[in-house]
Amino acid sequence: MKLVEVLRMNGGIGDISYANNSLVQRKAILMTKPIIEQAMTDLYCNLFPKSLCIADLGCSSGANTFLVVSKLTKTIEKERKKHGFQSPEFHYLFNDLPSNDFNTIFQSLGEFEHDLRKQSGEGFGPLSIGYLRFLI
Template sequence: MEVAQVLCMKGGNGDTSYAENSLVQKKVISLTKPIIEDAITNLYCNNFPASLCIADLGCSSGPNTFFAVLEVVTTVDKVGKKMGRQLPEIQVFLNDLPGNDFNTIFKSLPKFQKDLQKTMGAGAESCFVTGVPGSFYCRLFPSKSLHFVHSSYSLQWLSQVPRGLENKGNIYMASSSPPSVLKAYYEQFQSDFSMFLRCRSEELLGGGTMVLTFLGRRSEDPSSKECCYIWELLAVALNDMVSEVQF
Protein backbone atom coordinates (compact mmCIF):
# COMPACT_ATOMS: atom_id res chain seq x y z
CA MET A 1 0.00 0.00 0.00
CA GLU A 2 1.26 3.50 -0.84
CA VAL A 3 2.63 5.51 2.12
CA ALA A 4 0.52 8.52 1.09
CA GLN A 5 -2.65 6.46 1.57
CA VAL A 6 -1.95 5.44 5.16
CA LEU A 7 0.44 7.95 6.74
CA CYS A 8 -1.04 10.65 8.97
CA MET A 9 -0.71 12.09 12.45
CA LYS A 10 -3.27 10.76 14.93
CA GLY A 11 -6.39 12.94 14.63
CA GLY A 12 -8.91 14.23 17.14
CA ASN A 13 -8.20 15.89 20.47
CA GLY A 14 -7.71 12.88 22.75
CA ASP A 15 -4.80 12.35 25.15
CA THR A 16 -2.81 10.39 22.55
CA SER A 17 -3.64 12.65 19.59
CA TYR A 18 -1.09 14.74 17.70
CA ALA A 19 -2.99 17.83 18.84
CA GLU A 20 -2.12 17.05 22.49
CA ASN A 21 1.45 15.90 21.83
CA SER A 22 3.05 18.49 19.57
CA LEU A 23 4.56 21.14 21.87
CA VAL A 24 8.03 20.71 20.33
CA GLN A 25 6.63 21.42 16.87
CA LYS A 26 4.88 24.54 18.20
CA LYS A 27 8.13 25.80 19.70
CA VAL A 28 9.88 25.33 16.36
CA ILE A 29 7.22 27.41 14.60
CA SER A 30 7.73 30.17 17.19
CA LEU A 31 11.51 30.11 16.68
CA THR A 32 11.14 30.62 12.92
CA LYS A 33 9.01 33.77 13.28
CA PRO A 34 11.96 36.16 12.56
CA ILE A 35 12.78 34.15 9.42
CA ILE A 36 9.15 34.33 8.27
CA GLU A 37 9.13 38.08 8.89
CA ASP A 38 12.28 38.56 6.79
CA ALA A 39 10.82 36.43 3.99
CA ILE A 40 7.54 38.40 3.96
CA THR A 41 9.43 41.71 4.03
CA ASN A 42 11.53 40.69 1.03
CA LEU A 43 8.38 39.55 -0.77
CA TYR A 44 6.75 42.94 -0.21
CA CYS A 45 9.85 44.79 -1.37
CA ASN A 46 9.81 42.91 -4.68
CA ASN A 47 6.07 42.85 -5.24
CA PHE A 48 2.96 43.86 -3.31
CA PRO A 49 0.06 41.85 -4.76
CA ALA A 50 -3.59 42.72 -4.28
CA SER A 51 -4.18 39.07 -3.40
CA LEU A 52 -1.61 36.98 -1.55
CA CYS A 53 -1.61 33.16 -1.85
CA ILE A 54 0.02 31.20 0.98
CA ALA A 55 0.43 27.42 1.29
CA ASP A 56 1.24 25.54 4.48
CA LEU A 57 2.48 22.09 3.45
CA GLY A 58 2.20 19.28 5.99
CA CYS A 59 -0.24 21.25 8.14
CA SER A 60 -1.45 18.22 10.18
CA SER A 61 -4.29 19.02 12.62
CA GLY A 62 -4.75 20.49 16.08
CA PRO A 63 -3.73 23.90 17.46
CA ASN A 64 -0.40 23.98 15.61
CA THR A 65 -2.15 24.19 12.24
CA PHE A 66 -3.71 27.57 12.85
CA PHE A 67 -0.86 28.69 15.10
CA ALA A 68 1.43 28.49 12.06
CA VAL A 69 -1.13 30.26 9.85
CA LEU A 70 -1.65 32.97 12.47
CA GLU A 71 2.10 33.59 12.60
CA VAL A 72 2.30 33.99 8.83
CA VAL A 73 -0.86 36.10 8.36
CA THR A 74 -0.18 38.47 11.27
CA THR A 75 3.35 38.91 9.94
CA VAL A 76 1.89 39.93 6.57
CA ASP A 77 -0.28 42.47 8.40
CA LYS A 78 2.62 43.76 10.51
CA VAL A 79 5.03 44.16 7.61
CA GLY A 80 2.35 45.75 5.41
CA LYS A 81 1.51 48.38 8.05
CA LYS A 82 5.21 49.10 8.59
CA MET A 83 5.56 49.76 4.86
CA GLY A 84 2.34 51.76 4.68
CA ARG A 85 0.59 49.19 2.52
CA GLN A 86 -3.05 48.16 2.57
CA LEU A 87 -3.60 44.56 3.64
CA PRO A 88 -4.17 42.33 0.59
CA GLU A 89 -6.74 39.56 0.43
CA ILE A 90 -5.02 36.45 1.76
CA GLN A 91 -5.79 32.95 0.49
CA VAL A 92 -4.38 30.25 2.79
CA PHE A 93 -4.08 26.68 1.50
CA LEU A 94 -3.71 23.99 4.19
CA ASN A 95 -2.14 20.85 2.73
CA ASP A 96 -1.57 17.37 4.08
CA LEU A 97 -2.09 13.78 3.00
CA PRO A 98 -5.69 12.64 2.33
CA GLY A 99 -5.83 10.71 5.64
CA ASN A 100 -5.18 13.89 7.64
CA ASP A 101 -7.87 14.97 10.12
CA PHE A 102 -9.20 17.91 8.10
CA ASN A 103 -12.53 17.71 9.96
CA THR A 104 -10.89 18.83 13.20
CA ILE A 105 -9.14 21.64 11.35
CA PHE A 106 -12.35 23.05 9.92
CA LYS A 107 -14.19 22.69 13.23
CA SER A 108 -11.56 24.95 14.81
CA LEU A 109 -11.77 27.53 12.00
CA PRO A 110 -14.24 29.83 13.89
CA LYS A 111 -11.80 30.06 16.83
CA PHE A 112 -8.97 30.93 14.47
CA GLN A 113 -11.08 33.66 12.88
CA LYS A 114 -11.81 35.12 16.33
CA ASP A 115 -8.11 35.04 17.23
CA LEU A 116 -7.27 36.70 13.93
CA GLN A 117 -9.87 39.40 14.52
CA LYS A 118 -8.41 40.17 17.96
CA THR A 119 -4.99 40.62 16.39
CA MET A 120 -5.86 42.29 13.08
CA GLY A 121 -9.30 43.81 13.57
CA ALA A 122 -11.31 44.25 10.38
CA GLY A 123 -8.41 42.88 8.33
CA ALA A 124 -9.30 39.38 9.47
CA GLU A 125 -12.20 39.39 7.02
CA SER A 126 -9.68 39.37 4.16
CA CYS A 127 -8.27 35.93 5.09
CA PHE A 128 -9.74 32.84 3.38
CA VAL A 129 -8.81 29.23 4.27
CA THR A 130 -8.96 26.17 2.00
CA GLY A 131 -7.95 22.52 2.53
CA VAL A 132 -5.80 20.83 -0.12
CA PRO A 133 -5.34 17.05 0.38
CA GLY A 134 -2.44 15.40 -1.42
CA SER A 135 1.28 14.63 -1.25
CA PHE A 136 3.65 17.59 -1.49
CA TYR A 137 5.93 15.32 -3.51
CA CYS A 138 3.70 16.03 -6.50
CA ARG A 139 1.99 19.07 -8.01
CA LEU A 140 -0.74 20.56 -5.80
CA PHE A 141 -1.43 24.01 -7.25
CA PRO A 142 -1.71 25.70 -10.65
CA SER A 143 1.42 27.11 -12.27
CA LYS A 144 2.64 30.47 -10.93
CA SER A 145 -0.11 30.72 -8.31
CA LEU A 146 1.69 30.90 -4.93
CA HIS A 147 3.52 33.79 -3.28
CA PHE A 148 4.66 32.11 -0.08
CA VAL A 149 5.17 28.46 0.94
CA HIS A 150 5.62 27.38 4.55
CA SER A 151 6.43 23.88 5.81
CA SER A 152 7.51 22.98 9.33
CA TYR A 153 8.78 19.58 10.51
CA SER A 154 7.25 17.76 7.55
CA LEU A 155 9.88 17.26 4.87
CA GLN A 156 11.79 14.64 6.85
CA TRP A 157 8.89 12.29 6.03
CA LEU A 158 9.76 10.41 2.85
CA SER A 159 7.35 9.56 0.05
CA GLN A 160 8.08 5.85 0.42
CA VAL A 161 10.27 3.30 2.16
CA PRO A 162 13.39 2.85 0.00
CA ARG A 163 13.02 -0.24 -2.16
CA GLY A 164 15.07 -3.41 -1.72
CA LEU A 165 16.03 -2.84 1.92
CA GLU A 166 17.62 -5.62 3.94
CA ASN A 167 17.38 -4.16 7.44
CA LYS A 168 16.59 -7.14 9.65
CA GLY A 169 15.15 -6.31 13.06
CA ASN A 170 14.93 -2.54 12.36
CA ILE A 171 12.24 -0.17 11.15
CA TYR A 172 14.56 2.71 10.19
CA MET A 173 18.29 3.54 10.16
CA ALA A 174 19.86 2.00 13.26
CA SER A 175 23.31 1.29 14.67
CA SER A 176 23.00 -2.29 13.40
CA SER A 177 21.87 -1.28 9.89
CA PRO A 178 24.31 -2.12 7.06
CA PRO A 179 25.80 0.76 5.00
CA SER A 180 23.46 -0.10 2.10
CA VAL A 181 20.46 0.90 4.25
CA LEU A 182 21.95 4.28 5.12
CA LYS A 183 22.75 4.87 1.45
CA ALA A 184 19.21 3.89 0.41
CA TYR A 185 17.58 6.37 2.80
CA TYR A 186 19.99 9.11 1.70
CA GLU A 187 19.17 8.54 -1.96
CA GLN A 188 15.43 8.43 -1.24
CA PHE A 189 15.62 11.80 0.51
CA GLN A 190 17.60 13.27 -2.37
CA SER A 191 15.01 12.05 -4.84
CA ASP A 192 12.05 13.25 -2.76
CA PHE A 193 13.43 16.68 -1.98
CA SER A 194 14.44 17.25 -5.60
CA MET A 195 10.86 16.42 -6.63
CA PHE A 196 9.49 18.76 -3.95
CA LEU A 197 11.62 21.65 -5.23
CA ARG A 198 10.75 20.88 -8.85
CA CYS A 199 7.00 21.00 -8.09
CA ARG A 200 7.21 24.19 -6.04
CA SER A 201 9.32 25.88 -8.73
CA GLU A 202 6.35 25.42 -11.07
CA GLU A 203 3.81 26.69 -8.54
CA LEU A 204 5.63 29.74 -7.14
CA LEU A 205 5.29 33.10 -8.82
CA GLY A 206 8.39 35.08 -9.71
CA GLY A 207 9.69 36.68 -6.52
CA GLY A 208 7.86 34.09 -4.39
CA THR A 209 9.59 32.57 -1.39
CA MET A 210 9.59 29.54 0.92
CA VAL A 211 10.38 28.93 4.60
CA LEU A 212 11.10 25.23 5.20
CA THR A 213 11.99 23.77 8.60
CA PHE A 214 13.56 20.32 8.93
CA LEU A 215 14.36 17.98 11.76
CA GLY A 216 18.14 17.57 11.65
CA ARG A 217 21.16 16.45 13.65
CA ARG A 218 24.66 17.69 14.54
CA SER A 219 26.29 14.27 14.37
CA GLU A 220 27.62 12.81 11.13
CA ASP A 221 26.28 9.42 12.22
CA PRO A 222 22.84 8.89 10.56
CA SER A 223 21.81 6.50 13.35
CA SER A 224 22.81 8.84 16.19
CA LYS A 225 20.63 9.31 19.26
CA GLU A 226 19.87 12.88 18.13
CA CYS A 227 17.16 11.81 15.71
CA CYS A 228 16.94 8.08 14.99
CA TYR A 229 17.42 6.36 18.35
CA ILE A 230 13.71 6.54 19.21
CA TRP A 231 12.95 4.36 16.15
CA GLU A 232 15.64 1.91 17.25
CA LEU A 233 13.99 1.61 20.67
CA LEU A 234 10.59 1.13 19.03
CA ALA A 235 12.02 -1.66 16.88
CA VAL A 236 13.34 -3.38 20.02
CA ALA A 237 9.90 -3.14 21.63
CA LEU A 238 8.16 -4.54 18.55
CA ASN A 239 10.63 -7.42 18.29
CA ASP A 240 10.06 -8.26 21.96
CA MET A 241 6.29 -8.23 21.44
CA VAL A 242 6.58 -10.56 18.44
CA SER A 243 8.81 -12.96 20.39
CA GLU A 244 6.15 -13.23 23.10
CA VAL A 245 3.36 -14.12 20.70
CA GLN A 246 2.42 -17.77 20.99
CA PHE A 247 1.49 -19.44 17.72
Protein backbone atom coordinates in the same frame (compact mmCIF):
# COMPACT_ATOMS: atom_id res chain seq x y z
CA MET B 1 3.67 -1.22 5.28
CA LYS B 2 2.27 1.67 3.24
CA LEU B 3 3.73 5.15 3.56
CA VAL B 4 0.35 6.52 4.65
CA GLU B 5 0.32 4.11 7.60
CA VAL B 6 3.81 5.16 8.69
CA LEU B 7 3.03 8.89 8.48
CA ARG B 8 -0.39 8.58 10.08
CA MET B 9 -1.17 10.77 13.08
CA ASN B 10 -3.82 10.34 15.75
CA GLY B 11 -6.74 12.65 15.02
CA GLY B 12 -9.10 14.43 17.35
CA ILE B 13 -8.21 16.27 20.53
CA GLY B 14 -7.78 13.40 23.01
CA ASP B 15 -4.80 12.52 25.20
CA ILE B 16 -2.98 10.61 22.45
CA SER B 17 -3.92 12.94 19.59
CA TYR B 18 -1.32 14.69 17.48
CA ALA B 19 -2.92 17.99 18.45
CA ASN B 20 -1.96 17.39 22.08
CA ASN B 21 1.39 15.73 21.43
CA SER B 22 3.23 17.95 18.96
CA LEU B 23 5.42 20.09 21.20
CA VAL B 24 8.62 19.20 19.32
CA GLN B 25 7.05 20.36 16.04
CA ARG B 26 5.87 23.58 17.71
CA LYS B 27 9.39 24.28 18.99
CA ALA B 28 10.80 23.79 15.47
CA ILE B 29 8.21 26.19 14.05
CA LEU B 30 9.05 28.81 16.68
CA MET B 31 12.80 28.41 16.07
CA THR B 32 12.30 29.36 12.41
CA LYS B 33 10.09 32.34 13.25
CA PRO B 34 12.73 35.09 12.72
CA ILE B 35 13.74 33.66 9.33
CA ILE B 36 10.14 33.31 8.17
CA GLU B 37 9.19 36.79 9.38
CA GLN B 38 12.16 38.37 7.58
CA ALA B 39 11.38 36.51 4.36
CA MET B 40 7.73 37.59 4.50
CA THR B 41 8.68 41.19 5.29
CA ASP B 42 11.08 41.26 2.34
CA LEU B 43 8.48 39.74 0.03
CA TYR B 44 5.77 42.16 1.05
CA CYS B 45 7.96 45.28 1.02
CA ASN B 46 9.32 44.45 -2.44
CA LEU B 47 6.00 43.61 -4.07
CA PHE B 48 3.20 45.19 -1.98
CA PRO B 49 0.78 42.57 -3.38
CA LYS B 50 -2.97 43.08 -3.40
CA SER B 51 -3.50 39.40 -2.60
CA LEU B 52 -1.43 36.68 -0.97
CA CYS B 53 -1.83 32.93 -1.10
CA ILE B 54 -0.20 31.06 1.76
CA ALA B 55 -0.05 27.27 1.44
CA ASP B 56 0.84 24.99 4.33
CA LEU B 57 1.96 21.70 2.79
CA GLY B 58 1.72 19.20 5.62
CA CYS B 59 -0.50 21.24 7.90
CA SER B 60 -1.29 18.52 10.48
CA SER B 61 -4.11 19.32 12.89
CA GLY B 62 -4.39 21.17 16.16
CA ALA B 63 -2.83 24.45 17.28
CA ASN B 64 0.28 24.06 15.09
CA THR B 65 -1.95 24.10 12.01
CA PHE B 66 -2.71 27.79 12.34
CA LEU B 67 0.53 28.88 14.02
CA VAL B 68 2.57 29.56 10.87
CA VAL B 69 -0.18 31.23 8.81
CA SER B 70 -1.16 33.47 11.71
CA LYS B 71 2.49 34.54 12.21
CA LEU B 72 2.84 35.28 8.49
CA THR B 73 -0.41 37.24 8.48
CA LYS B 74 0.61 39.29 11.53
CA THR B 75 3.91 40.12 9.84
CA ILE B 76 2.15 41.33 6.70
CA GLU B 77 -0.41 43.33 8.66
CA LYS B 78 2.35 45.03 10.67
CA GLU B 79 4.17 46.04 7.49
CA ARG B 80 1.10 47.20 5.61
CA LYS B 81 0.05 49.41 8.54
CA LYS B 82 3.57 50.82 8.76
CA HIS B 83 3.40 51.79 5.07
CA GLY B 84 -0.24 52.94 5.20
CA PHE B 85 -1.52 50.43 2.64
CA GLN B 86 -4.81 48.61 2.43
CA SER B 87 -4.77 45.03 3.69
CA PRO B 88 -4.23 42.43 0.99
CA GLU B 89 -6.70 39.68 0.29
CA PHE B 90 -5.52 36.53 2.08
CA HIS B 91 -5.96 32.98 0.75
CA TYR B 92 -4.89 30.08 2.94
CA LEU B 93 -4.52 26.56 1.59
CA PHE B 94 -4.06 23.70 4.03
CA ASN B 95 -2.71 20.44 2.69
CA ASP B 96 -1.90 17.04 4.16
CA LEU B 97 -2.35 13.32 3.74
CA PRO B 98 -5.90 11.97 3.32
CA SER B 99 -5.71 10.46 6.81
CA ASN B 100 -5.28 13.91 8.40
CA ASP B 101 -8.02 14.98 10.79
CA PHE B 102 -9.51 17.73 8.63
CA ASN B 103 -12.72 17.67 10.70
CA THR B 104 -10.85 19.12 13.67
CA ILE B 105 -9.29 21.76 11.42
CA PHE B 106 -12.66 22.78 9.98
CA GLN B 107 -14.22 22.96 13.43
CA SER B 108 -11.48 25.42 14.42
CA LEU B 109 -11.73 27.71 11.37
CA GLY B 110 -14.33 30.07 12.83
CA GLU B 111 -12.34 30.68 15.98
CA PHE B 112 -9.11 31.04 13.95
CA GLU B 113 -10.64 33.69 11.68
CA HIS B 114 -12.21 35.54 14.62
CA ASP B 115 -8.89 35.64 16.51
CA LEU B 116 -6.98 36.71 13.40
CA ARG B 117 -9.38 39.59 12.70
CA LYS B 118 -9.31 40.65 16.35
CA GLN B 119 -5.49 40.65 16.47
CA SER B 120 -5.16 42.41 13.11
CA GLY B 121 -7.62 45.14 13.95
CA GLU B 122 -9.57 47.35 11.60
CA GLY B 123 -8.98 47.14 7.91
CA PHE B 124 -8.08 43.45 7.80
CA GLY B 125 -8.74 42.28 4.25
CA PRO B 126 -10.89 39.53 2.79
CA LEU B 127 -9.98 35.98 3.76
CA SER B 128 -10.59 32.63 2.10
CA ILE B 129 -9.56 29.21 3.34
CA GLY B 130 -9.34 25.96 1.39
CA TYR B 131 -7.70 22.57 1.63
CA LEU B 132 -6.10 20.02 -0.64
CA ARG B 133 -5.21 16.42 0.08
CA PHE B 134 -2.15 14.47 -0.97
CA LEU B 135 -3.27 11.36 -2.75
CA ILE B 136 -1.06 8.34 -2.06
